[in-house]
Amino acid sequence: MDKASHLSVVIDLSPTQWHLCSQSSNPHPLPLQLFLSQLLAFFNSHIACKDENSLAVFGAFPGKSILLYSSTTIAAEEHSVNADANTYRPFKILDSTIMDSIRDQLEALELLEAEAPIGLVGAITKSLCYINRLTIPSSSTTRAGEQAVPLDPRILIFSVSPDQSSSYIPIMNSIFSAQKLKVTIDVCKIYGSDSVFLQQAAHLTGGSYLHLDRPDALLQYLTMSFLPPPGIRQLLSVPTQDKIDFRAACFCHKRIVDIGFVCSVCLSIFCNPVPVCSTCRTKFPIKTLQRLNASRPLPMSNATATSSVPRSPAVQDALRNGTPTQNNGSK
Ligand SMILES: [Zn+2]
Numbered sequence: 406m407d408k409a410s411h412l413s414v415v416i417d418l419s420p421t422q423w424h425l426c427s428q429s430s431n432p433h434p435l436p437l438q439l440f441l442s443q444l445l446a447f448f449n450s451h452i453a454c455k456d457e458n459s460l461a462v463f464g465a466f467p468g469k470s471i472l473l474y475s476s477t478t479i480a481a482e483e484h485s486v487n488a489d490a491n492t493y494r495p496f497k498i499l500d501s502t503i504m505d506s507i508r509d510q511l512e513a514l515e516l517l518e519a520e521a522p523i524g525l526v527g528a529i530t531k532s533l534c535y536i537n538r539l540t541i542p543s544s545s546t547t548r549a550g551e552q553a554v555p556l557d558p559r560i561l562i563f564s565v566s567p568d569q570s571s572s573y574i575p576i577m578n579s580i581f582s583a584q585k586l587k588v589t590i591d592v593c594k595i596y597g598s599d600s601v602f603l604q605q606a607a608h609l610t611g612g613s614y615l616h617l618d619r620p621d622a623l624l625q626y627l628t629m630s631f632l633p634p635p636g637i638r639q640l641l642s643v644p645t646q647d648k649i650d651f652r653a654a655c656f657c658h659k660r661i662v663d664i665g666f667v668c669s670v671c672l673s674i675f676c677n678p679v680p681v682c683s684t685c686r687t688k689f690p691i692k693t694l695q696r697l698n699a700s701r702p703l704p705m706s707n708a709t710a711t712s713s714v715p716r717s718p719a720v721q722d723a724l725r726n727g728t729p730t731q732n733n734g735s736k
Pocket residue numbers: 655656657658659660675676677
């Protein structure tokens with residue numbers, strides 16, 4: 406570990422999902438309190454590994470996302486924490502800052518708000534902005550001739566909520582920004598079914614996606630897989646995914662689709678062939694639509710899936726006249 410490492414953590418703090426996760430009917434229940442205590446031990450290990458290591462923690466709450474802790478802005482809060490002879494002071498500041506912010510946010514939640522979709526995308530975007538600020542310091546803070554410190558930045562997402570298909574496009578955009586910033590995204594799925602979008606996020610940024618078989622042994626997983634920075638992880642055998650779900654959500658209904666139709670101009674994805682692309686307004690020739698409709702497979706679920714979809718007149722015409730046309734090169 407010869408260079409400093411930056412870790413941004415996004416914690417999914419959906420009260421409903423954490424309640425489900427702590428139920429004793431689960432084979433290995435993990436209450437939020439126990440999760441946080443193991444997480445704080447992991448944070449302390451990260452900042453103890455190297456003096457220059459930095460940490461930022463973002464909470465994704467229902468309908469909003471908040472910066473809970475940041476090691477660069479902590480100097481001002483240092484005075485408000487009482488000294489404790491038995492605790493190393495930086496650990497104490499980190500633990501109490503994070504726990505106090507989470508408690509305040511959860512207590513302030515109204516009953517209706519608690520059911521709102523989780524602000525995961527907001528938290529990921531904020532952590533990317535934070536990393537961008539760290540890696541590209543503004544001209545006022547850098548002295549002449551001073552090089553930006555190589556940070557090896559990464560984002561670790563703790564997820565308990567299922568995918569929201571409406572957030573497909575913003576999550577993909579975050580992944581592209583992360584690739585551009587050379588940020589690794591790691592995902593730790595603690596509860597619930599696998600997340601299609603987060604699997605892709607980890608795969609596309611060279612991170613690892615871990616679905617915990619034993620959530621109660623969280624600290625073990627964290628120390629073995631997520632404590633070493635990406636540079637060192639190439640030498641270790643960090644678990645990777647055997648299979649990745651590469652499905653996308655359509656831009657028209659935000660539904661995860663098995664077969665999609667892609668606009669040849671802007672690469673927007675649709676669940677049905679469309680005469681006009683809703684993103685870039687490109688018009689497609691009617692022959693192409695006929696051909697696409699004729700070549701579509703007809704699974705049993707197709708009738709129910711498409712009956713609820715309002716079709717534009719052009720598509721209805723195309724379907725009505727839809728005799729299988731030869732592939733005569735009409736593109
Ligand atoms: Zn659709």
